[in-house]
Amino acid sequence: MQLLEALFDPRRVLLVGASERIGSIGKLLVKNLESFGGELVCKSGPAPLDDCGEFDLAIIATPGDHVLRITQELSHRARAIIVLSAGFGETGTQGRDAQANLVHSARPARVIGPNCFGLQDCNRRLNASISAGLPLGGGDISLVSQAGTYAMAAATHSYDARLRFGKVIALGNTSDISASELVAELRDDPETETLCFALESLPDARAFVEEVERTTPSKPVIVYKAGKTDVGARTAASHTGALAAPTTMLRHTLRQAGAVQVDSGEELFDAAQVLDVRPLPNGPRMGVVSNSGGAAVELTDALAGQGLTVPELSDSLRQRIAAELPTYASSRNPVDITPVWADYSRLYAHLVETLATSKEVDAIVVVLAHRAAEDADAIEAITQSCQMLRTTQAEVPIYAYAIGRSGVLQALHSLRDTGIPCFDAPHRVARAVAHAYQYGQARSRAGTQLPPLANRHDVQAEDKRIELADLLTRRGIAVAPSWRCSSVDEVADVDVQLPAVVKIADAEHRTDRDGVRLDIRSRVELHAAAEEMLIRAAGGDVLVQQQISGVEVVVGALRDPVLGPIVMVGLGGIWVEVFDDVQFALAPIRHDDALALIAQLRAYPLLCGARGTPAVNLDSVADVVVHLAQLCADEPNISTITLNPVMATATGAVAVDWKLTS
Amino acid sequence: MQLLEALFDPRRVLLVGASERIGSIGKLLVKNLESFGGELVCKSGPAPLDDCGEFDLAIIATPGDHVLRITQELSHRARAIIVLSAGFGETGTQGRDAQANLVHSARPARVIGPNCFGLQDCNRRLNASISAGLPLGGGDISLVSQAGTYAMAAATHSYDARLRFGKVIALGNTSDISASELVAELRDDPETETLCFALESLPDARAFVEEVERTTPSKPVIVYKAGKTDVGARTAASHTGALAAPTTMLRHTLRQAGAVQVDSGEELFDAAQVLDVRPLPNGPRMGVVSNSGGAAVELTDALAGQGLTVPELSDSLRQRIAAELPTYASSRNPVDITPVWADYSRLYAHLVETLATSKEVDAIVVVLAHRAAEDADAIEAITQSCQMLRTTQAEVPIYAYAIGRSGVLQALHSLRDTGIPCFDAPHRVARAVAHAYQYGQARSRAGTQLPPLANRHDVQAEDKRIELADLLTRRGIAVAPSWRCSSVDEVADVDVQLPAVVKIADAEHRTDRDGVRLDIRSRVELHAAAEEMLIRAAGGDVLVQQQISGVEVVVGALRDPVLGPIVMVGLGGIWVEVFDDVQFALAPIRHDDALALIAQLRAYPLLCGARGTPAVNLDSVADVVVHLAQLCADEPNISTITLNPVMATATGAVAVDWKLTS
Structure with a gap:
């Protein structure tokens, strides 16, 4: 100050x-x-x-x-x-x-x-x-x-x-x-x-x-x-790094911080206008009053496109509204009073008051098309209703959308000067109101402070699969039982539960050498597969692993030059790169926030048991996110760490493949 | 007429x-x-x-x-x-x-x-x-x-x-x-x-x-x-029907018809303004000339957001530009002439001409911020340059973005009256120019008339899996070899190649009864699985099928009340419903158009061999689309038909599961 x-x-x-x-x-x-x-x-x-x-x-x-x-x-x-x-x-x-x-x-x-x-x-x-x-x-x-x-x-x-x-x-x-x-x-x-x-x-x-x-x-x-390409340089070319476009990470972390994010200067000022007026909408239900049916349809589309709704009104409310309207007008939401210009003042004021006190909508958008936008009496009547409503318990926010030639500016000024945000395009009013609604929601959820960055340990984590597996296990992350073997003899000693997987240990060469053999169901198959993979590994090790089934999830963490430790969660497997369905947050992260992060994935319904598959244990997935975030926050020498896939099941979440860059 | x-x-x-x-x-x-x-x-x-x-x-x-x-x-x-x-x-x-x-x-x-x-x-x-x-x-x-x-x-x-x-x-x-x-x-x-x-x-x-x-x-x-919910009523509740939101189908089919589709009245008129002026941009490369660095950054973001580019200029071109500019100005694209208002007329005109004749950009967007938007001489100079360029071979389209108080209207009028589309917000100019570019691309591809709807056959297609399989086969669609069996004895006679699949024949009950057994590798396993599935089928049949691996694709066709026969292609498997990555087209469809349809899928890179997997045979997938479209077009008694999944491989495409509603 x-x-x-x-x-x-x-x-x-x-x-x-x-x-x-x-x-x-x-x-x-x-x-x-x-x-x-x-x-x-x-x-x-x-x-x-x-x-x-x-x-x-x-x-x-x-x-x-x-x-x-x-x-x-x-x-x-x-x-x-x-x-x-x-x-x-x-x-x-x-x-x-x-x-x-x-x-x-x-x-x-x-x-x-x-x-x-x-x-x-x-x-x-x-x-x-x-x-x-x-x-x-x-x-x-x-x-x-x-x-x-x-x-x-x-x-x-x-x-x-x-x-x-x-x-x-x-x-x-x-x-x-x-x-x-x-x-x-x-x-x-x-x-x-x-x-x-x-x-x-x-x-x-x-x-x-x-x-x-x-x-x-x-x-x-x-x-x-x-x-959009300016937050900072990115060096890591790993999987997590490649997905971690700086703009995306900043966007995700700001959203979790409750910021209202906009994509243009116009949207910035539109959002400011709406957010500076209280109250905020308590819910997404919009009541629309229009003198133009066509404009109301476009506005309804725009509101729906922003996640807001224009709900049907109750029969009793519709009857009360219809009693005031011409017979050919529509008492449904959006309410279309039709071009009855002689009656604009009375009808707009009446309908604003009726809707505001109905408890059936969370906000009202008034559409003033052409003649109505130039009708000073109607605008005065709306502002008076709005001011009257502010003195009651029944207050819901009122917004306006005015259409007409540049003379419509006068309507904008009159309404805005009395605290009714008014815009000249349906997408602008819809977008701004959606920001107000979403900020209200975010604010009511807010108050979860980030855990502080802990003192930094200095663990000797090297880029060896098994050692990293140990590190993960110590950190509370379950990994598929795995054995690194350099010969068929070593494989013979492995006590793996079947079905099993054998793969080239060096992840870099797995794809180009066709270095994974899945679904091994007998010791005979295991030895044959190990022999083959050892040849393909060309002197390198193979990894024998218990095969785990489940929904494939990716969990990663990285140290960003400007955002610091960051954690990522997304749907794994071959689809993740195509659909880019990942979410980022600052690390460390609280369990509740990790759950909220997972819920923001587009593929969230799959985790909850869509298509008849059982729901996975979301708490287990969130635990992996929390623990990996903490590991990255604690270890400044970790650049990126990626668990892909983590197999999520009804009972837990087990990392099946992992990779670290120091 | x-x-x-x-x-x-x-x-x-x-x-x-x-x-x-x-x-x-x-x-x-x-x-x-x-x-x-x-x-x-x-x-x-x-x-x-x-x-x-x-x-x-x-x-x-x-x-x-x-x-x-x-x-x-x-x-x-x-x-x-x-x-x-x-x-x-x-x-x-x-x-x-x-x-x-x-x-x-x-x-x-x-x-x-x-x-x-x-x-x-x-x-x-x-x-x-x-x-x-x-x-x-x-x-x-x-x-x-x-x-x-x-x-x-x-x-x-x-x-x-x-x-x-x-x-x-x-x-x-x-x-x-x-x-x-x-x-x-x-x-x-x-x-x-x-x-x-x-x-x-x-x-x-x-x-x-x-x-x-x-x-x-x-x-x-x-x-x-x-x-958005008004094209017509939808009755089919099948998988294809559920995905076939009328708005989506209309949008996809109009895009294939080369229409410029917009989402608001404002966008309609903005697009009209740009499309009514020729030439259209031949490519996506935009040259930007601005007197405000901040506005140029926002515009560049908006252009990039619409799939347009603001490319680096060649060294020689930059040197020519720099020679005219103050030392603290930027000769890079976007060119920032900085607020040197005394020199606006000369600089804007010179830079427009230099960029237009450079062959390094496909269109020019001039930014006129505040003082420049009110500078009648600068605007006159730009329009003169534009008119001069129209008489040369070097013509590229010129657009403008003017920022300022409502007085900026005068600049808009002057520019538009001389054929330079001008807008007052960066997203509006970017969106409109993108429409012009995309229409130019679509027009150059256009001319592929739809095949006419053929005479209608009347095939006795019933909702029996095997019979439908025959119908598909006759139509040139490969299906996985399948045997419908009602007893273990029948299964014993089946000459299926292993690995095999056994599933409850009635698709409705497959999920809730856990009615699929995959990856059967021996006759012993096959018989055990068949026995189990027959019990779960509770009197119904089971289907024994050769197991096919590949990238899962969904191909469907339906008869829409207003759009008529429609074909759909998308990525199959559990992800399709979450990511809704499907494309629709009018049926029948030509092979080339089917290939273009597949190329519009977000998951297209996967079909082309992302992640080290081999590319699938796209022609085979397109053939399935063509044949299924023709089948639906020919048979008015087919309501919906869904092949999900079709397994696409490097050598072909084979339907593994199919469902028809008459």
């Missing part, structure tokens, strides 16, 4: 790089900074700062080669420094070194930027940015962006879509103050109710996910991650 | 239900009809028509109970009749009967409606609709809608998005003139280049798909099908 105070509520601000030249950034900044309530000191030219006192916030807009000297001078005089100047990390290796020097030289002052847009506090009229003008204030939505684009877009959306912001900040090169730090600060900020992040890279991904997880029980965190 | 002429180019038009009353539909219609060039005769009141001559088009807007008499009177006097009046099929059984009477009474005149919006010819200023005002004319996009909503939206989009329409028609209850008939008419219409359909139901689905297939080689057909 001290950081936020220095940034957004400074008493004394220093601008270095002020100018009188028309069209210059320096002049724009002077003008921008005039509106805030504190003291502004302006410096131009490259002269030393001399004795100008201490500052909460300093803004540097000089050419890049002066910046380092200025940050040095300011290090003990300013609490925070915004470096607008470019020419640092974005230009290559040399620039990255200069940037590291800059941050170092500024200590103990904190740095925003360099190469950034700056920041704005819309409520305090603080505009420490390169944008002329502030977004509409009066709001408690805060936006942290990396690119200036989304900070600019905030202003656009505040005017076009009546989205009301509090704090807006763009981090540019993100050399010091990070996204994760700002999650933590904004969580405790009484002026922020909804957090928005638009990020391109996320070098502190694990800290970010952990802070989001701490925040979502009290405030929604909306995350737009642009630049 | 005669039908189109009567509807959209009438010389004499009759309006029944004209009125002078202010606010009435009758008065609105009189006013709407004033602008077209032919003769208008207006009748009010319920009196008989008397001797008023013959008409190309009659419009009826009287109360519903007069309509039948009027259509009778008009049947030989008008070529086409638009019935705007409501109160027919949409009200229930009685209304549907009245509607059938209406169509019958009007013969030989053709009927649009009842309960409809009417039609418009924007170029001829013909407004035979209930909407005040016409969309912008001057275009060759024709729209056929069921709901009036999309006809209204056409007007909105024509003004807001400068989309230029030719013919607009809304069919309402679609009692007579159908969507498929209009596809055929518009295909031959020299004034229509782009066909748009917004439909809720599609009772003539097969004819529609076939007409679309005939059209797409010459003109794009964009289809928005709203109301």
Whole structure:
């Protein structure tokens, strides 16, 4: 909070790089900074700062080669420094070194930027940015962006879509103050109710996910991650590694942290609009009131496509609705009042109230098509009903979808200004409402903190199958009884239960040498198979293993450069790579969270006993996930570890094949 | 074409239900009809028509109970009749009967409606609709809608998005003139280049798909099908039937017909805008020129999400680009010129020309963020470059994405008016461009007409496994050698090759009675298994079958109430239901199209030999699809037939289990 105070509520601000030249950034900044309530000191030219006192916030807009000297001078005089100047990390290796020097030289002052847009506090009229003008204030939505684009877009959306912001900040090169730090600060900020992040890279991904997880029980965190191949380099080419696309891992872990994840700037601002209005929908049942049947059908499709429902209403409710409507109108949900424009005010208001108090829907979406979108009386009547309902116990959230020419903007503004989120396309309202519903669900489940990363052991795990099997067993993971043999004589001594499997021990060569023999049912077959596999192993060992049947599951763990230890679970066998049905979570993981992770697999119904097969023991599978996650978290020298398949049965889960990369 | 002429180019038009009353539909219609060039005769009141001559088009807007008499009177006097009046099929059984009477009474005149919006010819200023005002004319996009909503939206989009329409028609209850008939008419219409359909139901689905297939080689057909559970009732509860969701079947068959399918009205109009401009992109490589790095990143993500690419440029091209840019700008694709506003005109024009003539990209997307979107000179320079390029051999299509406050509309208009499709969100431009690219690909492949439905045989196919096996064999589908046995003695006589399978013959009881024994390797095991299965069959037969290994495929065929004979192929086994990886096509089907269908499966890589397994013989699988499709097409008494699994191997494809519902 001290950081936020220095940034957004400074008493004394220093601008270095002020100018009188028309069209210059320096002049724009002077003008921008005039509106805030504190003291502004302006410096131009490259002269030393001399004795100008201490500052909460300093803004540097000089050419890049002066910046380092200025940050040095300011290090003990300013609490925070915004470096607008470019020419640092974005230009290559040399620039990255200069940037590291800059941050170092500024200590103990904190740095925003360099190469950034700056920041704005819309409520305090603080505009420490390169944008002329502030977004509409009066709001408690805060936006942290990396690119200036989304900070600019905030202003656009505040005017076009009546989205009301509090704090807006763009981090540019993100050399010091990070996204994760700002999650933590904004969580405790009484002026922020909804957090928005638009990020391109996320070098502190694990800290970010952990802070989001701490925040979502009290405030929604909306995350737009642009630049889909940018989280960090991936080195492991193993099976787990190949599946572990960084974007996918980040997406999965953020979902488990309760974040609202979006795929575009538009969706970010749409979600913010809906999440900033309370209450949230308590369930997925949408009541729709429309003056256009066609628009209602499209909206219903869009809502269904987002996992929401437009349920049939009870007979008694339908009768009450029908009593007010023309005979050719539809009292079914979606309620189609038809184009009876003379009666719009009365009907919209009445139907909103009737549905809101019915307990048969969890939210209402009002469709205003063409003439209705231009009907100020109808819009006024809807907002009055909405305000009246807010004073009762019967409140459900109300959303709107307005169709018409660009003049429909007026309807959007009127509705949004009274707390009714309104959109101009059915997929936008459906998507935004779905975010509100899902966040409500996630929030009610939230509060499961991640277990802390344990002290690190240092086990001598080597890439030898049997030794790894021992390690797994010690960690509580059942493995199929296995014997590594280098000769037929050794195989003869193996006391394996039939049916058995013989395979080339070195997994790398198993496929190209046809190195697996399944379903061996006698000692004679076993010896013949072992002989054959030893030849194919060409000097290598074979593995004799008890054959286990079950549903094939893959469980893996890896150490990601930015997300740290990660655990993965998915359906195994040949299908997994085609359908890519895997889920990731931060490791370590609690048993309950592992169960929830497994439940998110598309193939979950198979584990629960679809197609007449018995349900597998989900707790056993979750145990494997928990134990493997803990192993990876404990052992920094493990790069990836993959159990594929783990055979899941009604009684347990047994790893049949395993592979480790240190 | 005669039908189109009567509807959209009438010389004499009759309006029944004209009125002078202010606010009435009758008065609105009189006013709407004033602008077209032919003769208008207006009748009010319920009196008989008397001797008023013959008409190309009659419009009826009287109360519903007069309509039948009027259509009778008009049947030989008008070529086409638009019935705007409501109160027919949409009200229930009685209304549907009245509607059938209406169509019958009007013969030989053709009927649009009842309960409809009417039609418009924007170029001829013909407004035979209930909407005040016409969309912008001057275009060759024709729209056929069921709901009036999309006809209204056409007007909105024509003004807001400068989309230029030719013919607009809304069919309402679609009692007579159908969507498929209009596809055929518009295909031959020299004034229509782009066909748009917004439909809720599609009772003539097969004819529609076939007409679309005939059209797409010459003109794009964009289809928005709203109301996702409405194609028709489904009765078969068999495996194939359960997977054959009507929406899915329609979607797959339309895709094979080359249709551009969209999921919303917005997407329909966006696609129309892009497809109506030529050339189409010849490939997926997009060159991006932006003044905002952040916006370029979001656009690149959106393009990639649509299967398009933003490729690296060659070194020589990058050097040429870099020579014109500031040093801190990026010459990589996406090219970021940075906010150098004084130089926008020159840079945008130069870069568009450089990229267009480079042969390294197949299309260009220009990003105009904030200040650039308001820079009339820059926009003028881009349009001039575009026009200059059209006169050269080097033409590639140019698209734009403009960001800014609602004032950005001016940029949209300027660009669109000169043939540069422009959008205000990255996902919209990406989605629309992807449609243009995919249609270009589909068109270049098109021209494969469906084989005609053959004369129908009448084979006595009964639901007996072995007899069906014979039928399949006669049709050229290999089945696993099988013997139906009712006693152990019969099993003793069976000359099956080992390993073998024994299963309860009645598939219904196989799962709940654990009625399958696999991998039988000796006659002793076979007899023991048969004995056990006969007990479990409880009086029923068992099936002894040679065990076949391979990749499990499902092939099915069914007779859909609206789409007619349909064939399905997918990955078999327990995964198919979870991942729903199946593809549908109209039956019969050509071998090449069957191969293309199989290639669309997500699991296709597995068939091609992923994971070290040998590739299966795709021609054999395609043969099964072709033969089963022909069987279903030939036999109207077959409801569904499912081969699951078909074992596909490197040498062939053999059905292992089969089921038929007559």
